[in-house]
Amino acid sequence: MDRRSNPAPLPTATLSETIAIVCRVIAPNVAKGVIRRRPKIVGVVERFALDAQGVQQLQALSQKYGRGPLMLKVPGKPMAVVLDPADANDVLEHTPEPFATDERLKRSALGHFEPEMALVSSGKAREKRRALNERVLQSSCPRHTFAEAFTRIVEEEAEQLVARVGTRFDELDWATFHVTWERIVRRIVLGDIARYDRTLTKELATLRKAANWGFMHPKRKRLQQRFERHLAFYYQRAEPNSLMAMLSAQGAESEQAPLQQVPQWLFAFEPAGMAAFRALALLCAHPEFAAQAMAEADGTSPPAVDRLTASVLESLRLWPTTPLILRQSTRLTQWKQGTLPAHTSLLIHTPYFHRDERYLHAAHQFMPEMWLTPDGPGQWPLVPFSGGPGVCPGRHIVLLVTSRLLAALQRRARWTLQPPEKLNGQVPMPSLLSPFHLRFRREHLQPNSATTA
Ligand code: HEM
DSSP: OOSSOOOSBOOBOOHHHHHHHIIIIIHHHHHHOSSSOOHHHHHHHHHTTHHHHHHHHHHHHHHHHOSSOEEEOOTTSOEEEOOOHHHHHHHHHTTTTTEESOOHHHHHHHTTTOTTOGGGOOHHHHHHHHHHHHHHHTTTOSSOTTHHHHHHHHHHHHHHHHHHHHTTTTEEEHHHHHHHHHHHHHHHHTOGGGTTOHHHHHHHHHHHHHHTTGGGSOOOHHHHHHHHHHHHHHHHHOOTTSHHHHHHHTOOOGGGOHHHHHHHHHHHHHHHHHHHHHHHHHHHHOHHHHHHHHHHHTSSSOOSSOHHHHHHHHHHHHSOSOOEEEEEESSOEEETTEEEOTTOEEEEEHHHHHTOTTTSTTTTSOOTHHHHSTTTTTTSOOOTTOOGGGSOTTHHHHHHHHHHHHHHHHHHOEEEESSGGGSOTTSOOOSOOOGGGOEEEEEOOOTTOOOOO
């Protein structure tokens, strides 16, 4: 938004440009699965570098139309894509008014399993639900009250994972990793007694599969109710050191819909596992940095943002797990380039900003150092966790758990990517790295050596 506003309508992409955006930006992301990834399609998008085509398409349009929001010719629903970094920051900063989080498409997807979640709520209800999430997840606190307990869980599960890998030809693949990751997530969110509760995870997975289809899929009401009853069981138990215990302790009122916030935590942890697995691949491809990171992690006083955390942030910059951040304008807004109608869906395509080699030095390289400076990446919208008042309130927990897992795995073994040339630190990083197709080989550590080098 700009004070020097222009009363004319914003520029609109032609029909063929709109189709190109739909085919190259929206369709690949929808096909990969917005709420639950489809591994085969992720593999195809990786193989044909389709994500790079989406970024190039938007770059070409920003060259042609300038950098203000660009309206798309979509029937039945005003839609615009944000092309300017300052506009992206502005939209995120002005959430939820006049840019609401409960965008229509998001609502139709999340409505399958968390219709009263903060992200898809508005007005007073959103305010209260967001505040509840912030309190339980301790959004403004880099180290959650239960950080020690979460780290212990990660250490215990990593120990068992490494032992399991030893019985599987010393190979760590996604399926093996994922079993461990799900256990970590259930223990952190629901408590230790949920460690083996795969039923609950499967119920949510089924609901998420339906959610991938948004309004095109009928709601699975009975399954949703059963899933909620299972969550209510854990809410009553309030297992010590779990997010459920923290939630129970809040004495939330019914308008805050406490149980409706929990599916988001469970489901949003899945991309965190993907980010951690990719970060392990990045560390394998950058052994010197990995060695420094481990020396720091095992030191007596690791800094607030350490190198392992920076590796996870880089994994999320290079391959953001929320590639489309959606907002919906609540009223007509004025921009330098023209006016944007009320009820327009605004699309922020994070790879377009994260991989903009026109402005970002070495956009396609592994650049963890940038997260280690006091200002982080500065004003450029590197927003894997979104930004502004709608920023992900779980980000500190994610970074804690993933970075501690990387430390725990590397302390116990030396890992090499299979085949090693899958990711080469000397060449640009691929536009997508499928976590489902990554494999690592475990090599036994010599006494007194603990790096990925
Ligand atoms: C790699 C992992 C994660 C990433 C990249 C991520 C990213 C994001 C992003 C981009 C949003 C904003 C979405 C939007 O505006 O439409 C968001 C919202 C949210 N995230 Fe995360 N998230 C992650 C994991 C988690 C975890 C593990 C939790 C909880 C334990 C969590 C809790 C939330 C909540 C409650 C919201 C809604 C905030 C609101 O209503 O304003 N996230 N996350």
